[in-house]
Amino acid sequence: MFGVLIRIDSVTKRYPDGTVAVDRLSLEIPDRSITVLVGPSGCGKTTTLRMINRMVEPTEGTILLDGQDILQQPVNTLRRSMGYVIQNAGLFQHRTILDNIATVPRLLGWGKDRARGRARELMERVGLDAALAKRYPYQLSGGQQQRVGVARALAADPPVLLMDEPFSAVDPVVRKGLQDELLRIQAELGKTIVFVTHDIDEAVKLGTMVAVLRTGGRLAQYAPPAELLSAPADAFVEDFLGADRGIRRLSFFPATGLALLTTPIVAVDATAEQIAARATGEAPYLLVTDLDGRPLGWSEPHELTAGSIDPGRLLSHGRPFVPGTDSLRAALDCAVLSPTGWAVAVGADGRATGVVSQQTIAEAIRGAHAAVPTDAPAPHSLAKGGPADAKVAG
Amino acid sequence: MNLLHFINAFFGDGAHWHGYNGIPTRVGEHVGYTLQALAIAALIALPVGLVTGHYGRGGNVLAMIAVAGRALPTFGLLVLMTLLVGFGMVNVMTPLVVLAVPPILVTTYEAMRSVDPSPVDAARGMGMSEAGVLFQVELPAALPLILGGLRSGAIQIVSTATIAAYVSLGGLGRYIVDGLYQRDYEKVVGGATLVAGLALVTLAVFWALGRFAVSRGVRQRA
Numbered sequence A: 001m002f003g004v005l006i007r008i009d010s011v012t013k014r015y016p017d018g019t020v021a022v023d024r025l026s027l028e029i030p031d032r033s034i035t036v037l038v039g040p041s042g043c044g045k046t047t048t049l050r051m052i053n054r055m056v057e058p059t060e061g062t063i064l065l066d067g068q069d070i071l072q073q074p075v076n077t078l079r080r081s082m083g084y085v086i087q088n089a090g091l092f093q094h095r096t097i098l099d100n101i102a103t104v105p106r107l108l109g110w111g112k113d114r115a116r117g118r119a120r121e122l123m124e125r126v127g128l129d130a131a132l133a134k135r136y137p138y139q140l141s142g143g144q145q146q147r148v149g150v151a152r153a154l155a156a157d158p159p160v161l162l163m164d165e166p167f168s169a170v171d172p173v174v175r176k177g178l179q180d181e182l183l184r185i186q187a188e189l190g191k192t193i194v195f196v197t198h199d200i201d202e203a204v205k206l207g208t209m210v211a212v213l214r215t216g217g218r219l220a221q222y223a224p225p226a227e228l229l230s231a232p233a234d235a236f237v238e239d240f241l242g243a244d245r246g247i248r249r250l251s252f253f254p255a256t257g258l259a260l261l262t263t264p265i266v267a268v269d270a271t272a273e274q275i276a277a278r279a280t281g282e283a284p285y286l287l288v289t290d291l292d293g294r295p296l297g298w299s300e301p302h303e304l305t306a307g308s309i310d311p312g313r314l315l316s317h318g319r320p321f322v323p324g325t326d327s328l329r330a331a332l333d334c335a336v337l338s339p340t341g342w343a344v345a346v347g348a349d350g351r352a353t354g355v356v357s358q359q360t361i362a363e364a365i366r367g368a369h370a371a372v373p374t375d376a377p378a379p380h381s382l383a384k385g386g387p388a389d390a391k392v393a394g
Numbered sequence B: 001m002n003l004l005h006f007i008n009a010f011f012g013d014g015a016h017w018h019g020y021n022g023i024p025t026r027v028g029e030h031v032g033y034t035l036q037a038l039a040i041a042a043l044i045a046l047p048v049g050l051v052t053g054h055y056g057r058g059g060n061v062l063a064m065i066a067v068a069g070r071a072l073p074t075f076g077l078l079v080l081m082t083l084l085v086g087f088g089m090v091n092v093m094t095p096l097v098v099l100a101v102p103p104i105l106v107t108t109y110e111a112m113r114s115v116d117p118s119p120v121d122a123a124r125g126m127g128m129s130e131a132g133v134l135f136q137v138e139l140p141a142a143l144p145l146i147l148g149g150l151r152s153g154a155i156q157i158v159s160t161a162t163i164a165a166y167v168s169l170g171g172l173g174r175y176i177v178d179g180l181y182q183r184d185y186e187k188v189v190g191g192a193t194l195v196a197g198l199a200l201v202t203l204a205v206f207w208a209l210g211r212f213a214v215s216r217g218v219r220q221r222a
Ligand SMILES: Nc1ncnc2c1ncn2[C@@H]1O[C@H](COP(=O)(O)OP(=O)(O)O)[C@@H](O)[C@H]1O
Pocket: A015, A016, A017, A019, A020, A021, A039, A040, A041, A042, A043, A044, A045, A046, A047, A048
């Protein structure tokens, strides 16, 4: 879809003690997308990443940036053109948040005011409160520190961003927020991001392309995440993906095509005739909505008495899904979690647009799988740059 | 009681407050020797400690130098220097500098080694030069410990600079040496009290220096 920005060509890294960390690795990292390096601990992810900004020099092979060997420009010029984010943020404790972020612009010779002005812009861009500008790193939470790390890496507007397990040290809720933020920033700024993680879920969520490395620094598979999930190259990749890759793969199929039923829906003020008219037997339950059309819960038709429907006595409808933006995985999840086995679809405004049974969803899943041969990438994922679920939250 | 009596008598005697053997003169000389010795020691030990600490090499050699430095008897060195070069400033400065170099050198090296490696890695990854990493990242983080090393060196010099009096120079040692010789214990106690007072002032100066020179972001974490 885009050109190749970084070409890693048959690169090997052997450390002085004889450890082969990376073994004849070749990767083409596409422009303006997120390429994830994933694999078990010690498989050479960090080494690979650090060879791109020459923090580690390859023993053999070459790395080209935009067609040019990275050895051809001065090492610090190269590094200043690549943002670098590490696990514990690595903030300078003696500098304020603003001055931390202004570091690279200052290295590039910007004046203090201009660099700080730029730093303020970036704080906003990564979702940091401007009031934190004059604080010191010790006064920030881990998640906030990591945002500062990202802002600092983006400050000089480098085309490339190298990130080494940047979100591994924060708790899952904060991590999800940071991941969504990264996808948003990537969509807005179109950076080429190389992202290292040991977490396959993170890789599948963020990656446009995912490179799975195996111990010994060899490439096991390089594919878009949907293809990885549908057609793992070998037993190692399959094992690494985990047991529920079938379910996770559903993230890449949109819920748009699901046939929704609109009949079994009544408002909370429905008359006896309306209830009778809606209870057609298409569904064993009726979905009751409030006067604005927002779902309240399920009930069997004979339990509903016109004029005295008690919303407190309805069966929970679970978390509804939004067909336009959610995936089949989200729809299936709604149906599985619903006590009636039926999922509720809502529009962006939260009003119920229809209901769908587990059975119908299962048919849609079979249809989707049939449309995509298992050995070819699911076209949907590449076009979107990530799983349908991941796009929603940003 | 006796001690307090001596102290009272010494400081109460107006004759001790002026002239070439007065308290202000002797304190001034003592502070002068101290600052001079500390400056020379820091000029030797800080660069070596900073650079070896930055590159993480030579720690063993430093430790050996430090042990050797500590093992050299200060007084013996003074006598030796006097025999070699005669009376003068050099033979006072040499033992004082030898005394202060080990704590400054070893602490500076250790301070640089104990800096959190991740900001250093981040700084290099962002394209900061080695000098930039040393002075803008490592030094500010290591500063509290480095100041601690300078403080130890300074305290040792303050309390040992009394040896200047043995080679006919001034400083607070004059009171102690002359007092012992003249069996004037008032003078001995007075001189010792002034030395102790100067040591306390040194502590205060380094405390203030720490407040002034160390970033709030680093101080809060220490
Ligand atoms: N500086 C080094 N010297 C020797 N071996 C190293 C060095 N850095 C990493 N290694 C080894 O290289 C292999 C890959 O390390 P690394 O790239 O850090 O893996 P990952 O980031 O995937 O956990 C590991 O076996 C590790 O022990």
